[in-house]
Amino acid sequence: GNSVTQMEGPVTLSEEAFLTINCTYTATGYPSLFWYVQYPGEGLQLLLKATKADDKGSNKGFEATYRKETTSFHLEKGSVQVSDSAVYFCALRDGGATNKLIFGTGTLLAVQP
């Protein structure tokens, strides 16, 4: 079945450092891909998405490019802030009647001042 694999955390960075969180997927066809963020004590918020190969999703300085050749959707940000500290989840939209999301296990990002 379809699946998502994320790099394990925690990822600890200093403020203004460059961020990369790796995400690869296994799927039949070309599913839509998503990054969700979960701040402490909160639910999931959609960060960005891409619906087809070579699409680049971007939001709040984060971006990710849908790479079908490498089946990847890595999350990047050029300069992280303390407020970016959260858990980041990569997900794909599964096919079928529900269009359910399949999530990776999440990557904890801790940004230090």
Added chain:
Amino acid sequence: ETGVTQSPTHLIKTRGQQVTLRCSSQSGHNTVSWYQQALGQGPQFIFQYYREEENGRGNFPPRFSGLQFPNYSSELNVNALELDDSALYLCASSFPRDSGANVLTFGAGSRLTVL
């Protein structure tokens, strides 16, 4: 517009008990999905409701059941609670699958602890 609201936010139960979690969907959304997020894991799909009927189900036993009401709100019921049911339960609402705007909006979740 209001987002997705869930209640209660936290609750503690003992093994064998039953629990009901509630969800109000975002205005305009008529599809509700439930996910279970165990500690340190990504959310896992439990089931989805559309037009008051179960529209699809993940790998969860029948003691996990749900309802959707005419106003699109939903309940998740879990019978015969087990220790492994301890998790954050997330509700997400959306437009139907065939809508071009099918993006899930999540609530803050209900954290269930089973002792």
